[in-house]
Amino acid sequence: MPSSSTARPMTPPTVWLARGRHVGPGAEGAVRARLRLLKDAGTLDDHLEVPAAEGAQEQVFEARWRPEGEVTVRARLTLSPGPDGDRVWTLAAEAERAWDLTWPSPAEMFWPQDTESEWAQDSDAGLSFTGLNPLPEDEKDLRRVLKGAAHGGWAVHVVIHEAMTPDDRGRVPLAEWLPAGLRHRVVEHRAAPQQLNAVNYALKDLGLRVPRGGALVLPGEPAPPAYDAGEFSVRSVFLDGSEPAELIAAVTRFAALPRPAAEDAEAALTALREDWRLLTLEEELARARELVAMYAEALEAMTKSRDLYREAAEQAHEALAAYRETAGLAPAEPPTPASPLRHLTRTLERLRGSSRGRGADRAAEDSDAPAAG
Template structure:
C-alpha cells in the first residue's frame, strides 16, 4: 500500500466533493441554463453566480436545495478555463447532517443529467464517470494510468472480465450505484487476458484484483481503514444483474474517515467562509454576530483604557510622594535617610506598576497592537 496519510483534516461525513472536466466550450452557459431551469422548477431553493474580479478567469456558482427529509444542502462550484476550450470544475456540497448516498447527486444540480454530457469527465485521467473504460493494451500505459488515478478525488474501480461478456455485461456498472456515487466513480475494465498485467501494474499500490472480481484503488493518501483485501470483491457477474457486493464495497469505501484530498480543504473553507447565498434569517444572524463582535471589541478597548489610566494615576501619586520627601540634594551631595526611604518606596511602586501594566496590556486582537493614549490629563515625568 502507498505511504500512510499525512496530517490533513479528515473529510467531514456531511461533505460531497468532486472534481471534473468539461471538454467542450460554453461551460458557464451550460451551468447558468441548468441552474435557472431547476430554480424555475422549484428543485433549487436559490442559486447565484458570484461577481468575478476583473483579472480572474474562474467563475463561481452557488446553489442551495433541500434533500429528502428537508435537509438543507449548500454547494459551491468553481469553474476554471483550460486549453482547447475545456474547463476544470470543482464542486463541494455540504448538508446539515451526514451525507446519504441515496440523495440526488450535487453534480446534477449544476450540470444537465444527459448521457452525452460534456462535463462528465474525471479531472486527472479525463475518463468518463458514467461509462466503463477498457484498460490500454500497453503494460506501461496501464501502470501510468493507475498512478494518475489515485491522485484525484474520484473513486477508481478495476473490474476483471473472467470471460468476454455479452451486450448486457458490457454495460457500465456505475449506472447501478446510488445516485450520489455515480459522478464520483470511474470504472476500468480489464480484458480476460489482462489479469497478470493488471496485477503487475497494481504492485506499487500493494493491491490486486481477483480473477473475475474487482478492486477499489486506495487513493492518496491512503484512508486509515484501507487494508489488503478489505476492498476487493471476489466475483462480479457481468450478466446485467445488480452487483450487490460491489455496490456495498464502493459505498463502504466512500464512507471511510478519509483525509481530504489535495485542494479539498481550500474548497471546503471557501464554501463555509465565503458563502454569499444567504436566506433572510442567515443574513440577520450574520449581522447580529458582527454587532456582538464589535461590542466585545469596544468593551475590551474601554477596559484597557481604564486600566492604563488607573496605572498612570498611581505612577503620578508615587512621583508626587517622592518629590515631597526629597526637596533637593544634601549639601555634601549625599541623600538623607528620608530620601533613601522615599526612593526605595518609589522604586518598589514602579516595579509593581511595571508588572501590572504588562498584564494589563491589551492583546493585538483587542487593541490592534496599539497602546491607547493616556486620558488622565496628567503629565507623567
C-alpha cells in the same frame, strides 16, 4: 498498499466532494442555464452566481435545495482554468445531517444531464465518471493510468477484469447500478482478458491484486485507515447485464469509510462554510447579530484599555512628581489620556467601514449579479 495518513483532516460525514473537468467552451453558460431550470421547476430553493473580482480566473456558483423533508443542502461549484482551454470544476456540498447516498448527485444540480460527456470527467486523466474506461493497450500507458488511479484522492477508482470479452450486455457501465450519490464520484477501469498480468504487475508495488474475472476498489492516497484490500476485492463479476450486487456493495462500503480529505478538498470545504453568500433572511439576521456583538466586544475592550492606560499614566505622573520634588526640579505637566481614546475612535471607524463594505457588496450583488432565480 499506499500508507494511510493522519496529516490531512477527515472528510465529515455530512459532506459530498467531487472534482471534474468540462471539455471545451461554454461551461459557465451551461451551469447558469441548469440552475435557472431547476429553480423554475422548484427543485432548488435558490441559487447565486457570485460576482467575480476584477481579473479573477475563477467563477463561483452557489445553490441550496432540500433532498429530503426539511434537510437543507448547501453547495458551491468553482470553475477554474484547466488544460487546453478546459474548465476544472470543484464541487463541495454539505447537508444538515449525514449524507444519504440515495440523494441526487449535487453535480446534477449544476450540470445538465444530457451533456455528461462534456463535464462528467475525472479532472486528472479526463476519464468518464458515467461510462466504462478501457485500460490502454500499451503497457507503459496502462501502468501510468493505474498508478494515477491508485494515488487518486477525489474519485473512487474501481478496476474490473473481464474474464472473457463481454457482449453488449456486459458493457453496461457500473455507474448505471450505483446509488445516485455515488454518480460523478466513481471511475470504472476495464481490463481486457489478456491484460490481467499487466494490471497486477502495475499494482504489485502497492500490495494490490485484481482477481481473475473479478474487481478491486483501489484505496486512493491517503488510504482510509480502515482499508483492507481483501474486503474491497470481489472474486467474480458476471458481466452479463445482471446487477453486480457484490461489487456495488463493496464500492458503497468504501465510500462510507472515514477518509482523509483529498488535496485541496479542505480549502473547498472551508470556502463553502466561510465564504457562503446565498443567505436566507434568518442567516442575514444572525450575521447582523454577530456584527453587533463584535461592536460591543471591541467597545468593551477599548474601554478597559483606556481605563488601564489612565491609571498607569496617573501612577507614572505621581512617580515623576515625587522624583522631581526630590531632585528640586519644576513640576511636570500632567499627562492627558487622549491617545487611547483616539485609538478607540479609529477602531470603531474601522468596524463601521467593515460593516458598510459588507452592505456595499450585498448591493453590488443585487444590482450587478444575475438574478438569483
